Amino acid sequence: MADVNRGNRPLSPHLQVYRLPIPAVTSILTRITGHALVAGIVLLVWWLVAAVSSPGAFAAADWVLRSWLGFLVMTASAWALWFHALSGVRHLFYDNGLGLEIENAKRASWGIIIGSVVLTILSLIIFFVS
Amino acid sequence: MRYITPRKAASGLGSARSGTTHHWNITMSSYALVILTPLFLIAVGGAIGLSQPEVVAHFGRPFPGIITALFVIVGMLHFIKGSQGGAIADYVHGTAQQLTMVAIAIFGWGVIAAAIFALAKMAFTIIAI
Numbered sequence: 001m002a003d004v005n006r007g008n009r010p011l012s013p014h015l016q017v018y019r020l021p022i023p024a025v026t027s028i029l030t031r032i033t034g035h036a037l038v039a040g041i042v043l044l045v046w047w048l049v050a051a052v053s054s055p056g057a058f059a060a061a062d063w064v065l066r067s068w069l070g071f072l073v074m075t076a077s078a079w080a081l082w083f084h085a086l087s088g089v090r091h092l093f094y095d096n097g098l099g100l101e102i103e104n105a106k107r108a109s110w111g112i113i114i115g116s117v118v119l120t121i122l123s124l125i126i127f128f129v130s
Numbered sequence: 131m132r133y134i135t136p137r138k139a140a141s142g143l144g145s146a147r148s149g150t151t152h153h154w155n156i157t158m159s160s161y162a163l164v165i166l167t168p169l170f171l172i173a174v175g176g177a178i179g180l181s182q183p184e185v186v187a188h189f190g191r192p193f194p195g196i197i198t199a200l201f202v203i204v205g206m207l208h209f210i211k212g213s214q215g216g217a218i219a220d221y222v223h224g225t226a227q228q229l230t231m232v233a234i235a236i237f238g239w240g241v242i243a244a245a246i247f248a249l250a251k252m253a254f255t256i257i258a259i
Contacts, residue, residue, distance in 0.1 A: 031217055034209065034216075041202065041241060042241065044174060045202065045241055045244050045245045048185075048198075048245060048252075049247065051182055051185045051186055051189075051248065051252070052247075052251040052252055052255070055182060058182040058185075059182075065178065066178070066179065085163065085164060085167050091157075092164075095157060123175070130176075
């Protein structure tokens with residue numbers, strides 16, 4: 001078959017060589033953050049239940065929550081929560097037919113990434129200052 | 131004469147089955163969570179680092195107690211729906227899919243029950259600080 005455009009065709013994308021567009025990255029991250037938030041809520045609810053169980057149980061949960069591991073989980077959870085929330089708000093806009101143009105979706109994706117980091121840092125500052 | 135239209139025979143047999151209800155559930159809970167999320171961060175952020183009696187007293191107060199309860203309930207129901215329909219239905223199939231969905235529901239409701247138990251106990255605890 002004669003092909004007039006043999007040299008200038010897009011290459012068949014393979015998952016391992018395909019560079020994901022930024023809206024695809026934020027879409028996948030929304031699912032991942034939604035599921036990863038399980039770690040944060042389990043840690044917090046364990047801490048709440050321990051607080052009404054016994055001084056020993058609370059001491060253990062509180063030690064974990066305030067350890068470097070707990071700090072890591074809570075900080076990561078705060079970021080995941082802000083990211084998932086911002087991305088969820090974008091979905092509410094999408095549902096109403098707003099922001100669906102590719103350029104807007106790209107811009108909103110960067111807004112979600114940068115916004116979630118800024119809000120996480122703000123949350124940490126407010127937590128440690130107040 | 132049959133009054134049933136062909137729509138009746140086709141209803142619910144699309145590829146998504148009950149997808150619109152599911153989507154509506156997620157949408158409604160996400161509206162609630164947009165409001166609850168910042169309030170929850172304030173309620174919980176103010177309690178981390180307190181002693182045990184102070185934590186009990188903190189969540190025994192109306193604002194932190196009610197916000198935390200609402201966030202855990204709405205959040206976990208949002209998670210159950212989102213995980214079952216948004217992720218598991220895409221990647222797991224057959225018996226494994228059903229078992230995974232049951233496991234998610236048990237886990238989600240377990241977290242809700244544990245949180246409500248703890249918060250209720252705190253609400254009914256009178257501590258002199």
